Amino acid sequence: MKLNKWISAAAFAVSSLLAPASMAADEPLKVGFVYVGPVGDHGWSYEHDQGRIEMEQHFGGKVSTTFVENVPEGADAERVITQLAKSGHDVIFTTSFGFMNPTIKAAKRFPKVRFEHATGYKRSKNVSTYILRTYEGRYVSGVAAGMTTKTNVIGYIASFPIPEVIRDINAVYLGAKSVNPDVQIKIVWVNTWYDPGKEADAANALMDQGVDIILQHTDSPAPLIAAEKRGMMGIGQASDMSHFAPTAHMFSIRDVWAPHYIRTVEEVMAGSWKPEDYWGGFAEEILQVVSVNPTLPEEVKTAISSSEAKIKSGQFHPFTGPMKDNQGKEVIPAGKTLNDKELASVMWYVEGIDATIPK
Amino acid sequence: MDMELFQQILVAAIKTGTPLLLVALGELICEKSGVLNLGQEGMMLMGAMAGFAGAYFSGNLALGLLLAMVAGMMMAGIFALLSLNLNTNQVATGLALTIFGSGLSAFLGASLVGSTVNGFKPIAIPLLSDIPFVGPLLFNHDILVYGSFVLVAICWWVVNKTRAGLTLRAVGENPYSANALGIKVIKVRYIAVLTGGAFAGLAGAYMSLSYTPMWMENMTAGRGWIALSLVVFASWRVGYLMVGAYLFGVASILHLVMQGIGFTISPNLLAMMPYVATIVVMVIISSNPIRQKLAAPMSLAKPFDSRRH
Numbered sequence: 001m002k003l004n005k006w007i008s009a010a011a012f013a014v015s016s017l018l019a020p021a022s023m024a025a026d027e028p029l030k031v032g033f034v035y036v037g038p039v040g041d042h043g044w045s046y047e048h049d050q051g052r053i054e055m056e057q058h059f060g061g062k063v064s065t066t067f068v069e070n071v072p073e074g075a076d077a078e079r080v081i082t083q084l085a086k087s088g089h090d091v092i093f094t095t096s097f098g099f100m101n102p103t104i105k106a107a108k109r110f111p112k113v114r115f116e117h118a119t120g121y122k123r124s125k126n127v128s129t130y131i132l133r134t135y136e137g138r139y140v141s142g143v144a145a146g147m148t149t150k151t152n153v154i155g156y157i158a159s160f161p162i163p164e165v166i167r168d169i170n171a172v173y174l175g176a177k178s179v180n181p182d183v184q185i186k187i188v189w190v191n192t193w194y195d196p197g198k199e200a201d202a203a204n205a206l207m208d209q210g211v212d213i214i215l216q217h218t219d220s221p222a223p224l225i226a227a228e229k230r231g232m233m234g235i236g237q238a239s240d241m242s243h244f245a246p247t248a249h250m251f252s253i254r255d256v257w258a259p260h261y262i263r264t265v266e267e268v269m270a271g272s273w274k275p276e277d278y279w280g281g282f283a284e285e286i287l288q289v290v291s292v293n294p295t296l297p298e299e300v301k302t303a304i305s306s307s308e309a310k311i312k313s314g315q316f317h318p319f320t321g322p323m324k325d326n327q328g329k330e331v332i333p334a335g336k337t338l339n340d341k342e343l344a345s346v347m348w349y350v351e352g353i354d355a356t357i358p359k
Numbered sequence: 360m361d362m363e364l365f366q367q368i369l370v371a372a373i374k375t376g377t378p379l380l381l382v383a384l385g386e387l388i389c390e391k392s393g394v395l396n397l398g399q400e401g402m403m404l405m406g407a408m409a410g411f412a413g414a415y416f417s418g419n420l421a422l423g424l425l426l427a428m429v430a431g432m433m434m435a436g437i438f439a440l441l442s443l444n445l446n447t448n449q450v451a452t453g454l455a456l457t458i459f460g461s462g463l464s465a466f467l468g469a470s471l472v473g474s475t476v477n478g479f480k481p482i483a484i485p486l487l488s489d490i491p492f493v494g495p496l497l498f499n500h501d502i503l504v505y506g507s508f509v510l511v512a513i514c515w516w517v518v519n520k521t522r523a524g525l526t527l528r529a530v531g532e533n534p535y536s537a538n539a540l541g542i543k544v545i546k547v548r549y550i551a552v553l554t555g556g557a558f559a560g561l562a563g564a565y566m567s568l569s570y571t572p573m574w575m576e577n578m579t580a581g582r583g584w585i586a587l588s589l590v591v592f593a594s595w596r597v598g599y600l601m602v603g604a605y606l607f608g609v610a611s612i613l614h615l616v617m618q619g620i621g622f623t624i625s626p627n628l629l630a631m632m633p634y635v636a637t638i639v640v641m642v643i644i645s646s647n648p649i650r651q652k653l654a655a656p657m658s659l660a661k662p663f664d665s666r667r668h
Binding site for chain 2: 038040041042070155186187188189190191195196197198199200201202204205206208209211220221222225226229243244354355358359
C-alpha cells in the first residue's frame with residue numbers, strides 16, 4: 001500500500017543479502033526506527049525522525065540508521081520489527097504505544113538486539129522504555145489556555161484512553177484551574193493518532209460548543225488549522241506547528257529526542273547499556289516550549305515561562321497531593337507527589353473534570 | 360435537543376458529506392454506463408495532491424481545482440484504457456488503481472507535506488444567508504459546497520431528462536443493443552469513466568483545499584470506499600445519493616458532538632458508526648433482491664466486446 005514501505009522492504013532485502021560479505025570490525029552500528037505515522041506528519045513521528053538524523057550526524061560514520069514509517073500498530077509492526085532485527089540492526093527504537101507487545105515478542109526472538117520502546121510500560125532483558133514527561137508541557141499549556149480563554153471552556157482532542165493521555169488531560173486541567181477557577185474542559189475522543197479530517201471535525205465540534213482554545217493529543221496540524229479558520233486559538237503538539245496557523249498558534253510543546261538517542265547509542269557502544277525506564281522532561285531539555293506567539297499578552301508570556309521554569313527546577317510537580325479524583329476519592333495524599341510508576345498508571349480524572357473515562 | 364445544536368450538526372454534516380457526495384456522484388455516472396471503478400480512493404488522493412500542488416505553486420485555488428480534475432481524469436484514463444480497450448477485469452483493475460494512486464500521490468507529494476495554502480473561505484449569500492435556520496445551513500458555505508449542489512442538479516437532469524442520459528443508461532443496461540442501434544459503447548463509457556475521475560479529483564481537492572487545507576499522505580482516509588457503498592445505498596439514483604451522503608455526514612460527526620455535550624460512550628463504538636450504517640443499509644437493500652436487481656445497471660462490471668454479436 002505504501003510506497004515507502006516497499007522501498008524500505010526492498011532495502012532490507014538488499015542489505016541482508018550484502019550483510020555477510022561486508023562484515024568487518026569497523027562496521028557502523030546499525031540503528032533502526034519504527035514510526036507509526038509518516039515522517040512528514042509534522043508532529044510525533046517527524047520529531048522522532050529529527051532525533052534520528054541528529055543522532056546519526058553526532059556519531060559521524062560510526063552509526064548507520066534505517067527507518068520504516070507508517071507502520072500500523074499490531075501484527076504488521078511485529079513483522080517490521082522482526083525484519084529490522086533480522087537484517088542486523090543492533091538497536092531498534094519503536095516509537096508508539098501500540099508497538100509495545102510486538103516489541104516484546106520480537107525481543108524474545110532476538111536476545112542480542114537492544115530494543116527501546118517509547119511510551120510503554122513493558123520491559124525485559126533487552127527492552128527499555130522511554131517516555132517524555134509530556135504532562136509538564138500540558139500543565140504549561142493549561143496555564144496559558146486558562147488565562148486566554150474568554151468562554152472559560154477549553155477543548156481537548158484525545159486519541160486513546162491510555163494513562164499517558166489521561167495524565168495529560170489532568171495536567172491541562174490542573175494548569176488551567178490554577179489561574180482560572182471557572183475553567184471547564186471538554187474532551188472528545190477520536191480514536192486515532194492521525195486522521196486530519198477527523199481531527200478537524202473534532203476541533204469544529206468543540207468550537208461549536210463554546211470552546212475557544214483547542215489542545216490536541218493527536219499528531220496532525222489539522223485542529224490548529226481549523227482553529228485558525230475560525231479565529232480561535234490552539235497549542236501545537238510534539239513539534240513546532242507555528243507555520244500552519246500563524247495567528248491561532250499560541251506556542252508548541254516540542255519533543256526533542258536526540259539527547260536520548262545519542263545517550264542510548266553511546267551506552268550500547270560502550271557496552272554499558274542496561275534495560276531501564278527513562279523519563280525526561282523540561283529538566284533534561286528533551287521537552288521544550290517553542291515559538292511562543294509574540295502577539296500573546298505579556299502576562300500570558302510571563303506565566304508560560306515562569307510555570308515552565310518552576311517545573312524545570314523541580315520546585316513544582318503538577319501531581320502533588322492532596323488531590324482527589326472526580327469521584328471524590330483521594331488519589332494523592334497531602335505532601336506527596338506521584339512517582340514515575342504511579343504516573344504510568346493514572347487512570348482517573350482529577351476533581352473538577354466533568355467527564356467519565358471511556359472503557 | 361436545542362435548535363442551535365441541531366443546526367450545527369447539520370452544517371457539519373453537509374461539510375463532511377460533500378467529499379462523499381462528489382466522489383459518489385462521479386461513480387454513479389460511471390456505473391450508469393455499466394463500468395464499476397473501485398479506484399475512487401486512488402483518484403481522490405491524486406486529486407487532493409495535484410489540487411494542493413497547483414494551488415501551492417501558483418497561489419491560485421481555481422488552478423488547483425483544475426489540476427485536481429485533470430489528475431483524477433488521468434487516473435481514470437488509465438483505468439479506461441485497461442478495462443475498456445483491453446477488457447481487463449474491472450474489479451481487479453479498480454483495486455490496482457487505488458493502490459497505485461495512494462502510493463503515487465504519497466511519492467509525488469512528499470515535498471509538499473507541511474506546506475500550507477489559504478483554502479476556500481465560506482461565502483455568505485446576501486439575503487438568503489439571513490433566513491433563520493435554512494440560511495446558515497445552505498447559504499454560508501464555500502464555493503465547492505455550492506458547486507456540489509449545482510452538480511447534483513445537473514447530474515439529475517442529464518441522467519433522467521436528456522437524450523445523453525438515455526444513451527448512458529442504454530449502454531449500462533445492454534451495451535449490445537445499444538451498439539446495434541449505432542451507439543458507440545466504448546466512447547460513451549470513456550466519457551462516463553473520465554467524468555467519474557474528474558469528480559473524484561474534485562472531491563480530493565475539497566479535502567486538501569477546503570476541508571483541511573493541507574496535503575498529507577492518505578489524507579482521504581477511506582472516503583472513496585464509503586462513496587462506493589453510497590452508490591448502492593442510493594440505488595443508483597442521484598437524489599437519494601445526496602440524502603445518503605449527508606446521512607453519512609451525520610453518522611461520522613454525531614459521536615464527536617455527543618461527546619462534547621457530555622455523553623460518554625466508548626470511542627471504539629462511536630467510531631464504528633459510519634461503517635455500521637453502511638452495513639445496515641446494505642442489509643436493508645439486499646433484503647429486497649428484486650428491487651436491487653431492478654436498480655443496478657444490468658451490465659455493471661461486464662466488459663463489452665464489440666466483436667461479439
